[in-house]
Amino acid sequence: MASQVQVKGWSYKITPARIVMAALAALAAAIAVYRLCTGLGTVSNLSDEWPWGLWIGFDVLTGVALAGGGYGTALLVHVLHIEKFNVIARSAMLTSLLGYLLVLIGLFLDIGQWFNFWRPFVSWGYHSVLFEVFWCVSIYTTVQMIEFGEIATERIGKKWHKPLMKIMPFLFILGILLPTLHQSSLGGLYIIAVDKLHPLWWSMLLPVFFLMSSFFVGPAMVCVETTLAGKALNHQVDPKILRSLIRISGVVMILYLLLKFGDLIHRDALGYIFTGSLEGNMFLLEMVVGVIIPIIICFGPWSKTRAGLFTFGVLTAIGLVINRMNVVFTGMYQALGPGYFPSWMEFAVTIGLVSGAVLVYLFIAENFNILGHGEEHQTETA
Numbered sequence: 008m009a010s011q012v013q014v015k016g017w018s019y020k021i022t023p024a025r026i027v028m029a030a031l032a033a034l035a036a037a038i039a040v041y042r043l044c045t046g047l048g049t050v051s052n053l054s055d056e057w058p059w060g061l062w063i064g065f066d067v068l069t070g071v072a073l074a075g076g077g078y079g080t081a082l083l084v085h086v087l088h089i090e091k092f093n094v095i096a097r098s099a100m101l102t103s104l105l106g107y108l109l110v111l112i113g114l115f116l117d118i119g120q121w122f123n124f125w126r127p128f129v130s131w132g133y134h135s136v137l138f139e140v141f142w143c144v145s146i147y148t149t150v151q152m153i154e155f156g157e158i159a160t161e162r163i164g165k166k167w168h169k170p171l172m173k174i175m176p177f178l179f180i181l182g183i184l185l186p187t188l189h190q191s192s193l194g195g196l197y198i199i200a201v202d203k204l205h206p207l208w209w210s211m212l213l214p215v216f217f218l219m220s221s222f223f224v225g226p227a228m229v230c231v232e233t234t235l236a237g238k239a240l241n242h243q244v245d246p247k248i249l250r251s252l253i254r255i256s257g258v259v260m261i262l263y264l265l266l267k268f269g270d271l272i273h274r275d276a277l278g279y280i281f282t283g284s285l286e287g288n289m290f291l292l293e294m295v296v297g298v299i300i301p302i303i304i305c306f307g308p309w310s311k312t313r314a315g316l317f318t319f320g321v322l323t324a325i326g327l328v329i330n331r332m333n334v335v336f337t338g339m340y341q342a343l344g345p346g347y348f349p350s351w352m353e354f355a356v357t358i359g360l361v362s363g364a365v366l367v368y369l370f371i372a373e374n375f376n377i378l379g380h381g382e383e384h385q386t387e388t389a
Contacts, residue, residue, distance in 0.1 A: 035359020066113025077103025297326010
C-alpha cells in the first residue's frame with residue numbers, strides 16, 4: 008500500500024519497499040558511525056595481507072565504473088549533440104552523481120585514519136596513482152554537483168539559473184575529461200601487482216581495459232535504471248533510443264574482447280583459461296556473461312524489446328562487477344591465500360549505501376525535471 012507525503016510543495020511516495028530501503032540505509036549509517044569511532048578492525052575482516060576488501064572492491068572500483076554512464080551520455084548529448092539521447096541525459100547524469108558520492112563515502116570509510124582524509128589536498132604525492140585518483144574523483148564529483156545546479160535552479164535558487172547555464176559548456180567538457188583519467192588510473196593501481204595478480208588479469212593494458220569497460224557499462228546502466236525508474240515513476244523511454252545507445256556499447260565491447268584476447272595471446276597467457284582452475288573458470292564466467300552474451304543480444308532482434316534491453320543491461324553490469332571482483336579477489340588469491348571474507352557489517356554498509364542512493368534518486372526524480380526532459384525539448388523544438 009503506497010501513500011504520498013507532501014510538505015511545503017515537496018512530495019515523496021512511501022511504499023513498503025522504500026521503508027525497507029530506509030531501514031537498510033539507517034543501519035548502514037549506524038555502522039558507519041560505529042566504524043569511525045572504533046576503527047576498521049571492529050567492523051571489517053581486513054588484515055595486513057588483505058588491506059583492500061569489499062568497500063574498495065565494490066564501493067570504489069566497481070562503483071566508479073557503474074557510475075560511468077554520466078560522462079558517456081554527456082559526450083553523446085552535449086559534445087556530439089545527438090539530440091535523441093536528451094531524454095536519458097539527466098537521468099544518467101543524476102545516477103552518476105549519486106554513484107560518485109557513494110564512492111567518496113566508501114573511500115572515506117576505508118581510510119584507516121579517516122580524520123587525515125584532508126591531507127592529500129595539502130600534501131601532494133605526485134608519484135602516487137592513488138593521489139591522482141583521489142584528486143580526480145573529488146574534482147569530478149564537485150563538477151557533477153555544480154552541473155546538477157542546472158536542474159536544481161529550475162525550482163530553487165532560480166536567480167542562479169542563467170549564470171549557471173553560461174558555464175555549463177565548460178563544465179561538460181571538464182566532466183568528460185576527468186573520468187577518462189581516474190577510470191584508467193584505477194586499473195593502473197594494479198600494474199605494480201605484477202607478481203601478485205594472476206596473468207589472466209594482470210596486463211600493462213589494465214588502464215585501457217578499465218577505461219573501455221567503464222564506457223560500455225554506462226549505456227547498460229542507463230537501460231537498467233530507466234527500466235526500473237520507468238516502472239516506479241510510470242515513465243517509459245522509447246526502446247529505439249535505448250537500442251541505439253547500446254549499439255555504441257556493443258561496438259566498444261567487441262573492441263574490448265579482441266584487445267583482451269589479443270593481449271592474452273601476446274603474453275602467452277591464453278592457456279590459463281582452460282586449466283579448470285578457479286581463476287580460469289571465473290575469467291570464462293566474466294567474459295561469457297558480461298561481454299559475449301550482451302554482444303549477441305545487442306546486435307540481435309531481442310534488443311528491439313524492453314526485456315532484451317533490460318537483460319543486456321543487467322548482464323553487462325554483472326560482468327563488470329565480476330571483472331572488478333576478479334581483479335581484487337580472485338586474481339590475488341594464489342599470491343595472498345585465503346583469510347578474507349567480508350563481515351556482515353561490510354555487506355550491510357554496502358547494501359545500505361545503495362539503498363540510500365535509490366531513495367535519493369526517487370526523491371529527486373519526483374520533485375525535479377529529470378525524466379522526460381528531452382521529450383519536452385523535442386516538443387518545444389517541433
